[in-house]
Amino acid sequence: xxVSENNxxxxxxxxxxxxxxxxxFDYKERSYAVYRSENDGYYATEGYCTHExxxxxxxxxxxxxxxxxxxxxxxxxxxxxxxxxPACVDLKTYPVKVEDGKVYxxxxx
Amino acid sequence: xxxxIRKRDYSLTGPEGKLAEERxxxxxxxxxxxxxxxxxxxxxxxxxxxxxxxxxxxxVLLAALGYVGVLSWxxxxxxxxxALYGILYATPGDSRWHECGHGxxxxxxxxxxxxxxxxxxxxxxxxxxxxxxxTRHHTDTYIVGRDPEIHTERPPxxxxxxxxxxxxxxxxxxxxxxxxxxxxxxxxxxxEYIPESEYGKTFREARIYLLILAAVIVLCVxxxxxxxxxxIGMPSFYGVILVLLFGLTxxxxxxxxxxxxxxxxxxxxxxxxxxxxxxxxxxxxxHHMFPMVPYHALPALHEEMKYDTPAPRNGxxxxxxEAIGALIRQGKDLxxxxxxxxxxxxxxxxxxxxxxxxxxERIRQAAGMAMNHSDKEGESA
Numbered sequence: 001x002x003v004s005e006n007n008x009x010x011x012x013x014x015x016x017x018x019x020x021x022x023x024x025f026d027y028k029e030r031s032y033a034v035y036r037s038e039n040d041g042y043y044a045t046e047g048y049c050t051h052e053x054x055x056x057x058x059x060x061x062x063x064x065x066x067x068x069x070x071x072x073x074x075x076x077x078x079x080x081x082x083x084x085x086p087a088c089v090d091l092k093t094y095p096v097k098v099e100d101g102k103v104y105x106x107x108x109x
Numbered sequence: 110x111x112x113x114i115r116k117r118d119y120s121l122t123g124p125e126g127k128l129a130e131e132r133x134x135x136x137x138x139x140x141x142x143x144x145x146x147x148x149x150x151x152x153x154x155x156x157x158x159x160x161x162x163x164x165x166x167x168x169v170l171l172a173a174l175g176y177v178g179v180l181s182w183x184x185x186x187x188x189x190x191x192a193l194y195g196i197l198y199a200t201p202g203d204s205r206w207h208e209c210g211h212g213x214x215x216x217x218x219x220x221x222x223x224x225x226x227x228x229x230x231x232x233x234x235x236x237x238x239x240x241x242x243x244t245r246h247h248t249d250t251y252i253v254g255r256d257p258e259i260h261t262e263r264p265p266x267x268x269x270x271x272x273x274x275x276x277x278x279x280x281x282x283x284x285x286x287x288x289x290x291x292x293x294x295x296x297x298x299x300x301e302y303i304p305e306s307e308y309g310k311t312f313r314e315a316r317i318y319l320l321i322l323a324a325v326i327v328l329c330v331x332x333x334x335x336x337x338x339x340x341i342g343m344p345s346f347y348g349v350i351l352v353l354l355f356g357l358t359x360x361x362x363x364x365x366x367x368x369x370x371x372x373x374x375x376x377x378x379x380x381x382x383x384x385x386x387x388x389x390x391x392x393x394x395x396h397h398m399f400p401m402v403p404y405h406a407l408p409a410l411h412e413e414m415k416y417d418t419p420a421p422r423n424g425x426x427x428x429x430x431e432a433i434g435a436l437i438r439q440g441k442d443l444x445x446x447x448x449x450x451x452x453x454x455x456x457x458x459x460x461x462x463x464x465x466x467x468x469x470e471r472i473r474q475a476a477g478m479a480m481n482h483s484d485k486e487g488e489s490a
Contacts, residue, residue, distance in 0.1 A: 060153040070400065088304060
């Protein structure tokens with residue numbers, strides 16, 4: 001795993017995430033959810049639902065929405081905004097870039 | 110065993126909730142049958158088609174039966190017609206309330222919300238509080254002191270179960286809550302699971318429900334007839350029997366305080382008519398383990414998981430026999446729970462914590478049963 005000076009962390013090859021899907025990415029003490037939209041946009045949020053400690057990587061991506069696998073709370077993956085109860089608190093989002101076919105997340109230091 | 114097991118406090122405000130938190134049973138991680146991600150994505154796929162079809166069939170049948178009910182009013186024919194109308198009003202009312210509450214019935218969000226609001230009124234459940242209650246039920250399924258939707262305690266309270274055949278316990282509780290919400294208050298239990306940000310919505314909904322119910326009562330007085338109430342409002346009392354029977358099969362007689370839905374939920378086979386009424390919630394282990402799978406995909410999910418789950422009960426009667434038989438035994442032995450053998454291909458049960466005496470005892474017994482089972486297989490081989 002490569003990490004650049006401003007904390008861009010390599011996650012995986014871009015094609016390792018299917019369209020309209022999400023994977024889990026753990027780095028240091030934190031867990032992230034990294035998404036690929038149907039239009040090949042890549043996004044990252046904190047990994048756990050803000051309602052309860054359930055990882056979003058087991059959830060369901062519909063367009064730009066992730067649905068939590070436990071209680072069906074929904075978030076916008078591009079902004080982290082909570083869209084449906086019981087999710088009331090927004091997710092933290094992280095910058096993502098794709099370079100040379102690899103996905104990078106600017107992780108928390 | 111029975112003499113060393115104490116009766117527990119099932120309220121959400123009592124000591125059991127705190128104990129569950131201390132033991133790590135609250136909001137815990139639950140067992141999940143491994144299913145490949147690609148397959149799970151197929152199963153989670155949302156569609157509008159099946160739910161639109163089923164909703165049209167439901168409302169058309171309801172309108173037709175209601176019309177026949179109006180025509181037959183005053184004759185003996187009204188009795189079977191309204192019995193059917195009541196079942197068709199309350200049973201899908203309950204299952205549509207449930208599935209649309211999860212937001213999985215339809216692909217389109219507003220359709221889920223619209224049917225959820227209508228069905229909530231039909232079954233006399235406050236839409237917002239029950240959404241949060243059900244959220245907690247999924248977080249802490251049958252964890253004593255945490256789950257607000259435990260059907261009955263150990264030992265079972267038969268008086269309540271019998272009253273529920275006509276919704277005479279839950280109905281008045283809900284009506285009382287409507288009145289409370291209407292004046293801007295919540296009861297103590299509700300405050301345990303409804304966030305403050307949802308209070309306003311709760312109060313608005315109760316006022317709308319009560320306005321509709323008041324309009325029905327005014328119409329009854331004006332017409333000097335019960336007929337309007339027989340069509341709206343009362344069916345959630347006189348038509349509720351199947352809701353109760355389905356509800357009894359979901360978790361009763363199985364374990365409390367475990368972290369594996371295979372131990373505390375029951376799947377049963379049903380014919381297509383009952384599955385239509387119940388929207389496939391007979392696949393209850395599957396639903397609890399993977400609540401983001403819509404009702405129309407539950408039969409397929411069942412096929413995917415059956416290598417890892419106990420055999421389903423063969424029909425409603427069989428499931429009721431198991432559940433009610435277990436409740437009768439729990440009347441004498443609070444520790445009793447049905448132990449279902451797993452197929453050879455399954456992963457072992459995840460009991461969660463074993464510091465609760467009756468769970469420890471059951472684990473010991475289950476282990477003994479498994480050993481006996483393999484001994485017998487060895488002998489017959």
